[in-house]
Amino acid sequence: MAQVIADRRDVDFVLHEQLNAADLSKNEKFAEFNKKTIDMIVTEARSLAVKEFLPINKEGDEIGATFDGGKVAVPESFKKAYDLLREGEWTAMTEDPEYGGQGMPQVVSRAANDYFQGANYAFMLYAGLTHGAGRLVEVFGTQEQKETYLKKLYTGEWSGTMLLTEAEAGSDVGALTTTAVKNPDGTYSISGSKIFISGGEHDMTENIIHPVLARIEGAPPGTRGISLFLVPKYRVNADGSLGDFNDVVCTGIEEKMGIHGSSTCSLTLGGKGKCIGTLLGQENKGMSAMFVMMNEARLLVGMQAFGCATASYMSALNYAKERIQGRPLTAGKDASVGGVPIIRHPDVRRQLMNMKVMVEGMRSLHYYVGYCQDMAVLAGTEEEKEKYEGLVDILTPIAKGYGTDKAFEVCSHGVQVYGGYGYTKEYPVEQYLRDCRITMIYEGTNGIQAMDLFGRKMTMKKGKLVMDLFGEIMKTVNAAKAIDSLKDAAEKVEASLNKLGEAARHLGKTAMENVDLAFAYAYPLMEVTGDVVMGWMLLWRAVIAAQKLEAKPKDAAFYQGQIKSVEFFVNVFLPVALGKVNSMLATNGAAVEIEDASFGG
Amino acid sequence: MAQVIADRRDVDFVLHEQLNAADLSKNEKFAEFNKKTIDMIVTEARSLAVKEFLPINKEGDEIGATFDGGKVAVPESFKKAYDLLREGEWTAMTEDPEYGGQGMPQVVSRAANDYFQGANYAFMLYAGLTHGAGRLVEVFGTQEQKETYLKKLYTGEWSGTMLLTEAEAGSDVGALTTTAVKNPDGTYSISGSKIFISGGEHDMTENIIHPVLARIEGAPPGTRGISLFLVPKYRVNADGSLGDFNDVVCTGIEEKMGIHGSSTCSLTLGGKGKCIGTLLGQENKGMSAMFVMMNEARLLVGMQAFGCATASYMSALNYAKERIQGRPLTAGKDASVGGVPIIRHPDVRRQLMNMKVMVEGMRSLHYYVGYCQDMAVLAGTEEEKEKYEGLVDILTPIAKGYGTDKAFEVCSHGVQVYGGYGYTKEYPVEQYLRDCRITMIYEGTNGIQAMDLFGRKMTMKKGKLVMDLFGEIMKTVNAAKAIDSLKDAAEKVEASLNKLGEAARHLGKTAMENVDLAFAYAYPLMEVTGDVVMGWMLLWRAVIAAQKLEAKPKDAAFYQGQIKSVEFFVNVFLPVALGKVNSMLATNGAAVEIEDASFGG
The missing domain is CATH 2.40.110.20 (Butyryl-CoA Dehydrogenase, subunit A; domain 2)
Incomplete structure (x- = not known):
């Protein structure tokens, strides 16, 4: 049967082949979480998501939360689902077992959340906020506050x-x-x-x-x-x-x-x-306290959007394989050739590739950020800890800002692949598009994410965060350069990285003279940073895939798909990113110079 | 009071300064439609749209059409509105007065439709389809069919x-x-x-x-x-x-x-x-007959999407001028500086500029296509007629395919400018985004529009349509080159035009060897063609504005806004378009070569 929500093979690939999540179990803190346990967690999360949360997503949309005289009622089906979420102890996956958490590595929780958010993000919001409130109590609470609230929050009782x-x-x-x-x-x-x-x-x-x-x-x-x-x-x-x-x-x-x-x-x-x-x-000191929660919340928002995107991709992919419509272009006037599944049409493939590269790259990014959070916790030295925390910091606006933008685009492609049916409530894709749209706004609009990246994260510690990020990217680029079939892609990612650096330095200088002008380009800077990070993630995947392909594995199609993804991305997305860099370097001032009256109205 | 739906100054600019619509009245066919009459028509359409159709747009969304036992009921308010539309004789603006039409030039009807579609596109759909059915009867009907149906359709009685x-x-x-x-x-x-x-x-x-x-x-x-x-x-x-x-x-x-x-x-x-x-x-011969209607319907769909876009822009602009939130970046740590309207923030201005250039360029395009339809009717020679019909033909997939894509983007910006409020039903922008989404699908998905442009329109008559289009664009480029302040913009539009030509030729050659590969790039080709057409329209506007500014007019801000629009567009949008051209020239085959199994699922 066709898979829904997320492609398990891809989830496993990121966990076990890209990030080697089970290696975290070598450390005592995560000793329980060997490969077998991780797989079991993912299987259980998937089962719960597919069987319980996904089927009530439409009901959540149609009935919705209702208000009457100060009381709010959720759809009845949400209550049972909430009980199941609590029973499975999914409400505080990564938290301290002392307070009711499961003590799971972040990277593993991402895989579970991949399925949960994709199945029913509106429902999962209740648990997400609850977890965030718990974190605040854990980090800033007095002993009394912790005793009163923490376990009840982490277990979802409150x-x-x-x-x-x-x-x-x-x-x-x-x-x-x-x-x-x-x-x-x-x-x-x-x-x-x-x-x-x-x-x-x-x-x-x-x-x-x-x-x-x-x-x-x-x-x-x-x-x-x-x-x-x-x-x-x-x-x-x-x-x-x-x-x-x-x-x-x-x-x-x-x-x-x-x-x-x-x-x-x-x-x-x-x-x-x-x-x-x-x-x-x-x-x-409320703001700085709130920021602890906000940063985690922003990463969660990225996952919410990603959930919509991966679910939309799987839906559209399944539909494209089944829906017969139109004859192949290559058939020309040969009337004996009949209709084909729409996945055979080049423009549909183009759309599916757009979705595929974004879903894959974004899955790697979200899991990688979780992995960095874990590595920061496990770090043996202050330097290592600082490095991983810095990577989390600088990638947060990408995961949230860029990630939600692109997820919305993926969801729009999903509707388009379905044609007229995609616009109806008969299929889930229009809901994904609507649900996804808020992620670009809340927990700091994406404009604010762009300002955070350019104005704060890129300048923090004299640019150390961005240099560390670039260093990590170059490791992958160098590994890929050594593989013949990936040399071209590696060079294209490297060239984009260099141009990104040039644009960032240029805008940094611009900011000293004209802060408004520079910040009018913060958004495209975030977009290009995101594109480069996607290129990195896809290249990283392809490096692994190229190595695995040497052994002629049974699931070669999966690995070949990784090579095709990076090929598509560097040839279709990166040229556009370079165009945006050129625009940043030109730094035209029309948007800031134009008089308010000239906007009309 | 702030304007809604459309900026009347801009509507008038396109009608009277860019296209000189009143000159059409020199011809007997349009003799009635002098400037005074045109202005009266626009004023009446605006008044009806603002007072009657806009206020029931939300009701149409919330109550909607309902189905019960084979019967469909529209919201009660739609019935009064429909009567008003009929009473004002707006149901067949451009049609033969003999059959109940008003005999108006197409370009003038575009201005009326600007307001009508922007006010309530779901409502206007009934009239749009009715008019299309009437056209089929007019063009293909027997005398008996015409007598039975035509007047009743054009007057909206049926x-x-x-x-x-x-x-x-x-x-x-x-x-x-x-x-x-x-x-x-x-x-x-x-x-x-x-x-x-x-x-x-x-x-x-x-x-x-x-x-x-x-x-x-x-x-x-x-x-x-x-x-x-x-x-x-x-x-x-x-x-x-x-x-x-x-x-x-x-x-x-x-x-x-x-x-x-x-x-x-x-x-x-x-x-x-x-x-x-x-x-x-x-x-x-049903298909070719239906195509007569379909082409007009596609242009109408472009206007429907544009209606959502212009209404969203006006809403967002008004909101950005009023909503106080956040201190200016330039204030730094000076705590004495308070909050400002969000239009003062560079990233909000960037978004508004994105909306402005698209709404302006698209308004010009839609009206221009109407103007070409009129010129084809008035043409003194077969050659002239063929030229204008060809321009309509080649611009139809741009007005529909590119136009609806960009309108959806504009509507998404509209939501974003409002922040969290934009996601609620308290403001109209989320409805514009939802309503707009179908325009990318119906009357031929935008993928089909791209195939129509690349596979049909660009090759028709040995490329005459595209050469005529390029010729018209170059007229504007050359006029702009003669104006110092526009030289740079003109050169950038010209460079993009040349690169577009190169890409189109390259893909044309590719199609002879590998039709699937070439058609996998039909979509970006449509996008870049659209970008070049937008650049042309904005440059055309700027040429006029530069000339008008010489006389130091009272409404200089409007004209200066035109200069800023083209400046923004050529520096922000065209570099991205060039990136897409590079991608087309590279013509990577990943999307067509990848195995179906490699998509996952």
């Missing part, structure tokens, strides 16, 4: 959220107006209104824990005066039982383009009664 | 459709199985099932006229054996009154990603009783 955005404070978090007033007992009374809160209210768990950004009375304006608080929906008694309602009132949910199964809530805190929170971390 | 697609015959129309059996009285009994029929059933008109593609018993297979029939929902008595139900049964409507207000119907003809049709045109 769910969690992330309360940043307000109506007038979105991208500009520093503009928020929610306030915190200290009570004599050391707690804080919180009041304010938050919007766009995923999972802010629902009926799957008995309590919901909200990390809330607010300003303590008298704190400085802007981001320097923001603190982080832990605010439960129901207060928690000393014995862990639920206490009074904490006046976190859901005033409505958003009607959205997609992810209808995920409730996007407006919450008012302390509007009528008293809303009590405890400080999480230090006063006025 | 509506029309277009029955091509069947479940197994979409892109491959020749695979259709609907049959026609000749009756003794010369009529035909039709039987078969059709899908994806826009406006196939609804409750706005008392009768619906279906042009139907079917195969007469014994006709050859494939497209050579297809005939066109006129099949009314209710038979028409000799006196014009409605007769019996003609057994055209709606069996359901599609649930879709967008254009919910438009009913997309499955129809069964002659399933239970008798479905009688009359031959329209000649036996077995």
